[in-house]
Amino acid sequence: xxxxxxxxxxxxxxxxxxxxxxxxxxxxxxxxxxxxxxxxxxxxxxxxxxxxxxxxxxxxxxxxxxxxxxxxxxxxxxxxxxxxxxxxxxxxxxxxxxxxxxxxxxxxxxxxxxxx
Numbered sequence: 001x002x003x004x005x006x007x008x009x010x011x012x013x014x015x016x017x018x019x020x021x022x023x024x025x026x027x028x029x030x031x032x033x034x035x036x037x038x039x040x041x042x043x044x045x046x047x048x049x050x051x052x053x054x055x056x057x058x059x060x061x062x063x064x065x066x067x068x069x070x071x072x073x074x075x076x077x078x079x080x081x082x083x084x085x086x087x088x089x090x091x092x093x094x095x096x097x098x099x100x101x102x103x104x105x106x107x108x109x110x111x112x113x114x115x116x
Contacts, residue, residue, distance in 0.1 A: 004096065006073050006082050007032040008089065011052055012063075020063045023052035028088055030056050037069035 003010045008029020012022050024030045027044060034041045034056070044056050058066065076082045080096060083089045 005070050007036055020058050022056045024054045027054045030054050037066045
């Protein structure tokens with residue numbers, strides 16, 4: 001699953017039983033997430049040349065702690081202004097606007113097809 005959060009952008013997958021990979025395109029996102037969850041940053045590994053260069057491999061219990069930290073950070077009514085006001089995330093704002101526009105366009109196209 002992809003998650004866009006105030007801590008960063010993550011791709012989370014279960015590679016095998018008991019092994020969940022929280023992947024990111026930049027280390028600072030995983031560091032921010034670890035800080036929010038009070039987890040050890042030393043477990044962050046670089047996985048070059050993988051498409052996601054940084055990852056944190058965790059078990060179910062640590063995964064739940066990470067997800068709890070993400071849920072606890074939902075204290076805003078609109079995501080984009082939070083990112084604009086977060087110095088470590090602000091540079092991603094154009095990407096979020098692009099993603100938002102692409103998904104809105106997709107939605108509108110589906111509505112148009114359904115009306116035909």
